[in-house]
Amino acid sequence: MMGRMKKIVLVLLAVILILPSFLTTASTNDSNAKENKTESESVGKIGSKDEVIYANLSATGERQEIYVVNTLEIDEPGKVTDYGTYSSLKNLTNLTEMTYENDQVMFTADKGKFYYQGNMVDQALPWDISIDYLLDGEKIAPSELAGKDGQVQIRMNTSANETINSVFFENYLLQVSLTLNSDLFTNIRAEEGTIANAGKNKQVTFTVMPEKEEELVLEADVVGFELDGIEISGVPSSMPIEKPDVNEMTDDMRTLSDAISDLNDGVEDFKEGVSELNSGVVELQDGSKQYKDGIVELDDGSSNLVDGSKEIEEALNTMSNSLDGLEELDFSSMEDLANGLTLTVDGLREISQGLENLKENYVIAYGALDGAIEDMPLYNITQEDFDELYESGANQEVIAQLEETYHKSVAVKLTYGEVKAAFDAVEGSLEGVIKAINDMANNMDEMASGVSASLKDMESLNDLTLLQEGIAELAKNYQSFHDGLVQYTGGVGELSDSYKELHSGIVDLSDGTNELEDGAVELHEGTTELHEETSNLPDQMTEEIDEMMSDYDKSDFEAVSFISAKNEQINTVQFVFKTESIQYEEPEVVEVVEEEEKGFWAKLKDLFS
Template sequence: MSIKRFSLLLIVSVLVFSPINVTAASSTAAKDEVIYSTLQPNGEELDMYVVNSFEVEEPGEYVDYGDYTNVKNLTDLTEITKESDEMSFTVSEESFYYQGDLEGKPLPWEFDISYQLDGEEMNPEEMLGQDGHLQIEMETSANENVNQIFFENYLLQISLTLDGERYQEISAEEGTIANAGKNKQVTFTVMPEQEGNFLVEADVTDFELEGIEISAIPSSMSMDSPEIDEMTEDFETLSDATSEIDNGVGDLADGISELNSGVSSLEDGSGDYRDGIAKVSKGSTDLINGSESIDQALITMKNSMDQEVETGDFSAMQDGLMQIATGLKEASTGLTTLQENYSQAYQALDKSINAIPTNVSEEEIKKLDLSEADQKVVDKLVETYEAARTAKGTYEQVSEAFAAVEPTLNEVSSSQTDMANLLETMAEQIAAASEGMDIQESLKELQDGLATLSDNYKDFHAGLEEYTNGVDELSNTYQDLHNGIVELDDGTNSLENGVNELHDGTTELADSTSDLPEQMQDEVDKMINEYDKSDFDAESFVSDKNENVQSVQFVIKTEGITKGEQEDEKEEPEEEKNFWDRLLDLFR
């Protein structure tokens, strides 16, 4: 008998006939579960098994639970006793591993994977060896029939390895693409409590695809708050800037309000001036008619002077002179009234024009342009402001002409009063001379005076006609100016309303950004808390009877779509060896 054969028989005898010391079952072993699952290329589940690992404090007999169809010891040669969903085994080392096969147990996630080649959806097996533009779409969602603790706390990582010689122009909008030797690896991540929808596109030659790998692990890492001090300082600067903009717009709103008040006063004064100049224009016709009557009367007196001298009857002349004097005084009174009305209208207009504020600086306008205010309102504001400045500037240019009207009216009125007084004096002198009958020389002077007066009055009448024509033209054209002032007033009203709305908006913006740094920190903390699963306690995927579970992980992979795998499927599977075969293999 050989030494090798003798040793083998000795070991067998020891194993068969040696007594076994059994320790009471313990439940203190810390357990980890790794679930391995294979999917079809379209995402449907094929099979599943679990590798259970234990870290024990002392050797002995332990119990684990799971609805397994088959179990296998991966640590040593001891048998695992299976009774219903209870597994009993003896652990002699600090670590122990065994595999349990599961049948019909769904994963916590559902996977839907579809394939298109040149825009046509196809079964992946039909695409083997073909060329074209490939699209692979993957959707992940929660399986409502499985404990939601895994969907709510686990992070999914999906990886595709693409042969660099087969795949070109690879794109994955929501994934990352990395080099893996001569291949490209596309990776997607699905956060806890989220569903995923991903698309990979590429140009493929001789289509084959390795299995898509999916790992699921608890997102239990603790997330530290990022350093955002520099960013919050920037937001503080933004907050201060919006506050300054709000203050500037507030000052602008006050200025626009003053402008609007000034333009409203301008409109009132302009209306008074328009009415006054209209009255002056309407009185011009009467004034010209009266002046023409005086001119005709002087001509008549001059022509009839000889006849009156022959008859010695000067009463008609006296009456004519008195009538002319009375007409001149009435005309002078009308001009005085006209001057007073014009003075009131002109003062109102001048006060209103000067009340228009023009103290908005270019710097303030630039700040307003750079603000987040409605650009249409800003443009209208600047346009109205420029129109107000233009109106005021135009008025300043023509103000001398407006100011010259009142002195002219005073001068004309005074001249008419002087002529009236002169004619009255002449009438009185004729009466006195006719009583003393010493009148011939005086009549000669009177004839010369009447001739001079008649000639000079023609010049006065021509000037009066020119003046009244100017007043009529001013009255007609001023209506257009007044209409423009009314439009300006409407514009400043709208402008004030718009700026007030703008101020309300900048105030709201300033209020909402005043605590922006604190809001940002709160949002960061909220996002961190949302994905911080550091307080997650693992639960068994296999059975809720299992306790002291330290971790549960999932390793999921789809079947590869390759020609080689199809050939391998035809090979006969290797027959599983029993305990004695494996024992004998140790000595072969």
């Protein structure tokens, strides 16, 4: 009993000795725990945040899986709260536990970078992406395309998802990349993309600018189709765009503007020349009409002139025959002869005067026409010059009128050069006709005067004898005159018929120059409008470039969170998508191995194994 009590006392003494130290240690531990608890519950501060959104897509572009890697820069350690709608979380930095409640992600973090991943369900992306595959022009499912040969076409369509904040579609550019095995793909074509070598592969890259919906098309010949996943990245177009050097381009535009100004001045000169040409042709037409009317009237009177001359010839022959019997001579016929000759002379002189007036009017009109056409410019404007004008963006209808008017004016000038000799010959022909008529009138006037003088001076039979001889000689020579008159009237008839055609050509020329003047006026109005619109072309081009640059300059863009509008201090947000690969799997070949029939000892061995 005493031994037992002794043991109890010793234990109590040991407890008494140890208890103060234990209490002190417990107190210290409790104090440290309280301090650690206080420190761990302090509120941390997020300095900035980066978000990278990863999405796995099907081969045709449908969303399959999406998750976000968040990178937070912790400025002050402590308890941190981030926001987002997640189906699950994973700490990528350390083993610290993370809590999630009411779209709040809470954890304790030290100063520095902190990474965590959040998986999302049913979260839409800012872009709708669809991918179609065609083989030899026929649409085909990706699973059926694997391993096929032929001409393949991949059509990738990107458009805005209107259910998502438009800030990403409006400020982000997409880069779509495909890696093609050069052993499988040849004759690769991508009109809107760039093709580069990447080892033994070909890298095809497309870029979709902000606010643009595009259809990206890749074509190639393929043997045994296989395709690694298509990679699509979305990054903010926030870099400032440097304005290109457009001095050379503006110099070219200024040269074009000056050329259009010179063209307008030339067209104005051309218009004035055509106007003068048209006025000259109108005067020529009026003079030609007078000449035509006169020559027609002269031709119409030619038959009367020939008939009258025939009567004179017959009268002379009658008188000559009658003078054989002087006692029976009727001198009244002589008086009729003289009067007829006088009337004929008067008619010929009227015709001569009319032709003289016609010649003067023709010379004036022809001089105006010749001067106007000679002053017409004959520029050597090539079809290439007109093609450049068409490509300049000017009014296409005005340029077409300019081209048509130019060709017509050239045709007029060249045609006139070919027929100018005929116009030059008209004045000489008129002068010849006038001279011939004047000679005829003078001869007949002398004849009439001679007849009249003979009648007045007849006083004796001797005089009658002389008259008889003169009349006989006159009758003899008049035949030659009459034959010449017949030839002359025939020539007048031919001249009248020919000149009708010439006059018709002059009328057509007048109509053509009138249309040419109207066209020249319209052309000048068009070139004037073109000149006014292009006179400030370099400045307009610079303004257009500045406006285009401003549309794509997103340097003032401020990033916002894709996960939650509550997240602040957003530094960058990026998107990385990838479609599933299309791979061809060789069908498995199952080999059937026939088992050999086992013998007795083998079966016996199997019983004990």
